[in-house]
Structures are given as structure tokens and as C-alpha cells.
Amino acid sequence: MPAYNTIAFRPELCNGCGDCMRSCASVKTGSADPANSRIQIAADDGSYALALCRQCADPKCVASCPAAALDKHGDDGVIAWDGSKCVNCLLCTVGCAYGGIVYNAAERHVVKCDTCDGDPACVKVCDTGALRYITTARIYNEVGDLEDLFAPGLSGCQGCNTELVMRHTLRRIGPDTVLATPPGCIPGMGAVGYNGLTGTKVPVFHPLLTNTASMLTGIKRQYRRLGREVNAVALAGDGGAADVGFQSLSGAAERGEQILFICVDNEGYMNTGMQRSSCTPFGAWTSTTPVGERGRGKTQDAKNLPVLMMMHNCEYVATASTGFMEDLYAKLDRAIDASKRGFAYLHIYSPCTTGWRFPSQDNMEVARKAVESNFVLLWEFAPGEGLRLSRDPGRPVAITEYLRVLGKFRHLADEDVRHIQGTVNRNLRFIEGLAGGQHPAMASLAADRADQAGTQR
């Protein structure tokens, strides 16, 4: 059974403006009377209630229709109403517990949402983000049948986000791959092997922390010499990328080696006992930045590794999060493509239940909050295009919403939170500046483009 797109409603972002209802009514009936809208939103004690067809997977309205006038379409999952068969008995409205199919007095028959052929008019006019059209189903439909190239039973911690990153990325990259996993959680959970077996279904090796990118360089070049096209891929932690491994990483990026380097950033050396790395953020508890009578967690801000990688003028650089999978997959595809031409670097934030000390079931929520608070910014860079923010950082949730979920920040004083907010603001201004072409390097890119356009003219 395929997965389907859906309209999602977040009442906390709704302001009750009613634009969605007027837009729906106009599109469906030609009059803007909200009574004719297929989506109904009602104020509810400071929040908002939603009545809308959920396009149920196992729809009771369809089962309750005596005239075969309702049918769930296999291609887009929409429950369609056939006016030529409907006998106006209203039994479908008994089957629906969501107020999603309702008799309309003006049209004299039941009406329901048909998602406007995949382009819902209500979502288009929602300025607050309360209504969104979720198209993540596409990922499942496209990659659901691809082979998982890691063995089952990897021994990651409960709720491990990194395992998700590994399985999602490698199944997309495909079997024609040589994989490098330097010391860290990824080989530590068994990816690189145990008892004489590997944990992957592709060739995998375990370089030193220092030489991952160098070894991949050699392997990729040897395969090219043999005339074989393979993906040379690294799945490395932030320690292996930003600290000890940075020299070889920087060198390979500067040389433009055809490598896809994925940094799985869990903000420390979590595999070996939760020590700090240069990617650990200010204020965070780690075993080497303890919290006690004098210690207040890490006293420096994190190194901004993806920005450093961008300044190597790589073929492609992007940040991503498992809280935003569509975005992650779009960037993964671009990165795979770019690695055929040059160095591609993908920086994926990976909340760590064990090292950051939060309940294992909250991983996606933490990943999402990190982005929604702008603690993590999602962007991509390609030469000739410059930097582009791939998610609007406007209207962030309060940074405290993110920090208070995490045990490693539990000790923070107000001034520490202010420091972190300042860092977030500075990063945002910097990245927005780059995106707006205000940074000198970006300004020259913009000038180059203008020159090219002028030459063409």
C-alpha cells in the first residue's frame, strides 16, 4: 500500500483569520461564503478545532455508502465522491467521526475535501503555517522498496538517531558504494563488523580518525583507474570530521576529490564516553566539560563546520536534520549527484538520547525543535548558486523550548541561555547575510552571475 500526501493542521499557529475557508469555498463553489468550505475551523477556548476529511486509510464513509458513490483512489489516496451514484442518504456522515463529509444545503448533497488535485487552495493562503500540505509520503513511495544496506540488529542505543541517518542515506546512495566509517558511534554499533562479519552489505572499512578522507581519496582514484564507477562515501561523527579528521577532510575538499562525506553531528564523542568535541555547543554538559561547583559545561561556542566546508568552495555543502526528511532527501540527492563531479559534504544533526540525556522516544521532537528554534539552520550551498536557506527561519520557537528538553543543558543559568541566544542570533544573521549575498564572497558570486548575464546579453 503506498503512502499519501496529507493536509496537516497545527492549531497553535492558527490565528483564526478564516482565509482558508474563504479560499476553499471560492475554489469549490465560486462564492467565498465559509459555510461552503470543505475545511472548517472553529475557535475553541484560545485554540482552534478542525473539521476536515482525513482521507482515512480505512475509510468508514466508504464502507457505509450503500451506492458505491465513495471510493478511495489508489494513486493519490483521495476519497472521491461520485455525484452520479450518490443517492443523498447521508449514511457516510454517520461513518465519519471527524466532520469530514457533510451535507451542504446550498449544493444539496454531501461535500468533502479532495485536496484540490494535490494543490490545496486552503494551504496556499495560510500565512501562519498552521496549514501545511505534507508530501513526505513521496519518500516512502520512492525509497520504500530500496534495500537497507546495513545488517539488522545494529547495537545502537535505544532511540538512536544516527542509526536512522545511516540506514536512510546508504539505502538511497545504493549498493555500488565503498563506505568508510572512522571510529565513533557508527562503527561502534557494529556497522563495520563483529565476529568476522561486516554490518553492511557493501564494502566497508574502518580508517583512523585522522585519515578517513585520504583513504577514500585513494580508493576512489584506484576504482577510477580500473574504470569502475563507485560511490566513495564517509559516514563520520563530528569528532572524526571537525577535530582529528579535519586535516584530511580539508585536504580532500580543497583538491575536489569525488567523495560524498557525511558528518553525523551528535555534538561530541558520544561513543567513547561523551567527551566534548569542537562541535559541542556552549554550556553543554559532557564528561570533559562537567557541571559542578565550578564547572558550568563547555565554555566555548561550537565550531561551524559546514560553513568552513562551504568556504572550501566544494561542489555541494548542506546541513540537514532527520526532523525534516523531505529536505534531507532532497539534499542527499543533490549531494550524491555532486559527488560524481567533486567533493560533496552533508552535515546532518543527530540528537543523541544517551549523551544529551533525554528520553529515547523524544528524538524526532528534539531534532525538530533544534531547527524550529534556529539552533540549527537548514541551508545548502553550491558554487554558482551561493547559499540558500532551505527553511524559513522566521517565527522561531523560543530557544528555551529546545534547551529545556535536554539534560545536558539542565543547569543553565539565564545568562547562559542569553549567551546561547546570542550565538543563535549571530549565526542566523551571518547565514542570512550569506543567503542575501551580503558576505563579500557571496557578493562576488552575485557579481560573477551579473557579469555572465551581461556577457550573454
Add this chain to the structure above:
Amino acid sequence: MPVPNRYVIVGASHAGLEALRAIRMQDAEGSLAMITRDDALPYSPTVLPYVVSGRSAPERVALKDEAWFAEQKAQLLRGRTVTAVEATANQLRLDDGSLIGYERLLLATGAAPQLPPIPGLRGVKFHVLRRLDDAIGLHAALPSVKQAVVLGAGLIGMHAAENLAKAGVQVTLVELQPRVLAGYFDADAAAIIESAFSDRGVRLLLGRRAAGVAADGAGIRLQLDDGSELTAGLLLVATGVAPAMECIADSGIATDRGILVDERMQTSVGNVWAAGDVAQARDFYGTDAGARIINGILPDAVEQGRIAGQAMAGDPALRPYPGGVPLNTYTFFGQQAVSVGRQDIGETVLREADRARYLKIVMQQDQLTGIFGINAPFDPGIMWELILRRIDLGPLRAAFLADPQTVARRIMSRSWR
């Protein structure tokens, strides 16, 4: 001894089809046969009045086609009647003498018209409306009919009377009760419905009993208990239905008015289940846990069918049947009547009625027990859930009574995903 099917379902309407779907959610492969006495593809009895009027073409009312059964890896045996359930041998005897073995059996045989004890009825030509062939026959008879008598003002009788009237027939409706649709609406609501019929020229004879009937040329002559007489070219008997359970007469399966089932739709015989109009199941409002009712309505047939299918396939997600809630929707001459729950339990906390609109809400303590409307907007599916979940309406009582649709939607948004 025939090779037994893993599953056999007798009956191919809503309960049977939903059971088939529920089984296939859990067991994609187990051999499955569905038996229907009709030659036609599966259809709903509810659509038949519209076949009579011509609004629904008989070939367009099929709920599922052969391709669907092939997809489901299910065998559909059409035009075959089960004459006996031989429960000790786990087999069914069919009208052609053949035997079908089963490991797990669902009886979803529905109901059959119950004929009233009217002297002379067996000797005249009359119609009933339960099967597709009945509807096609009635539709074919329409052009030659000028006057029709409909016995019974239940849903089938009312739908048929309206559709006959729309086809230009002069209709007289005879009902024993003092009002129409007595099972679903009170006198005020029934009055709105009755006036809509009268306005369209349908003659309503309420509180009248048919005393006798005789042939009169090609038609009939009907005597009423007050001595008056009616003649008509067509007689439709719609005085109610009874569970179709002749085939289990000697099976040892326990019955009362219908086949008795527990909260998993299981009968007294361990590998036999029953669902839909044939089943007598838990009463949601019953104070006695053993109370069993026949709740012959389409949405409940779907519920029961799904539960039976889940139980037959061992689906761990099964949630026991919460009990039957009477509910129905009824549209007449472009107006909408909706009835959810019971009128006679609790107290009437709101009642608004005029000639065009009616709304009544019945509550017990602060829980909804019933809501009834004509041309009054509310979502029956949400109201049904409010009743089943026994939602405490205390804090929202005044708001709910002022605007039941919006407030129920609010509760839905807060209480269920």
C-alpha cells in the same frame, strides 16, 4: 469430505464485505469463500428504493466487482443458497446439494421481509423490497401503475413511497402506528415528515390496520380495519424484516430473535460468528450486560462485520463491540432527518420544532444519549462517538445546546486524533 476453506462468509452485503476486508488486513492468504444467494454482484439493500425510482441503475450499484475479489484472493459464489449449516461437521449444504467445508464461518445473511398476517395476502400479487430483483421488478412495473398501496411506514416503506410518488404514482401509505418512522422520531418530528408527504400528494393512513386483501383485476383491493377500501395496481409490503436464519435451524447455534453473539460477534458455536441484520448483539444502553438487540442499520453492520472479521483472523487490534446504538439518516423530498441514539433514556434537555426545522437533544446526567434533527446541521458520526465514549458534556453543556455541531467538533478535535 470437501477441502475446508479457512474462512467462509455467507452473505455479501456490508457486514460480510467489511469482515472480508478485516480478515485480509490480518491474513492475506488464507482461503476464503463468500457465498451470496443473489446472481448479482454485492449490493446494499439500502440503495434499492433508488433502483425502483430509476435514479440508480442496477448495473451501477455494485459495491465490489469480480476484480476486487480476485485482488483479495477471495472466491465469490453467486446465486447459491445455504440450506443448512452442519456445525458439528463444519460444513455448509447448498441448494444444489454440494457441500462447502469451513474452519471459521461468518453468518451475515441479513434479514428477509416479514409478512403481516393479513387474510388473503398469499393469494394476491404483491411486491417486497429487499433484493435487487425485487427493485428491478418494481421499477419495471411502474409505467403501468397509476395507484399504489404501501404497507408500513418504516424506512423502506417511506423511501419507496417517496420514489413511487416522484415517478408519478398516486401512493397511499398504511401504517399501524399513529405516526411514521416511529422507531426513530417522536410525534413532532414525524409531523414534519408527514406533512412533506401530504404536500406531495401521498395519502397517509396512520393508525390503520389492513384487515384483508383480495385480487382485483390485475391489481388488489385492500380492506382496512375501519371498513374502508382501497384499490391499487400495485401493493408493496414493507412491514418490517426478520433475521434470515432458516439455514441454522438444526445447527445448535443459539438464537433468540436473531443469532445471539458476544462482544466479538462469536455465536454459541466456537468457530461460527454472525454480524449485521441477522445478529442479536449487545445493547449499548442495556443495564443488563446480557441484554441483546438487533440493530438493523447499515453503519452498525459495518462495525459488526469488521469486529467479526478481526476475531476470525485473530487480529490483536480487535476492540470489543461497544453495543448497538440506534441511528439513522433519512432524506425525504430534499430534507434531511438524522437520528442518533435513544429518545427514551435520560431527559429531553432541548427541543425546538417548527414546520421546517426540528432539533431534540436527550441527555442522562451530563452524557449525550440521543440527538435528533430535521434540517438541523450536526455531524452524526461525531455524535455517535460522543455517545460511545460517554463524553462528559457538563463543562460545555450550555454551549453544546446552543450550537451542537461546532461544540461537538471542538470536543472531537480535543479528544480524538
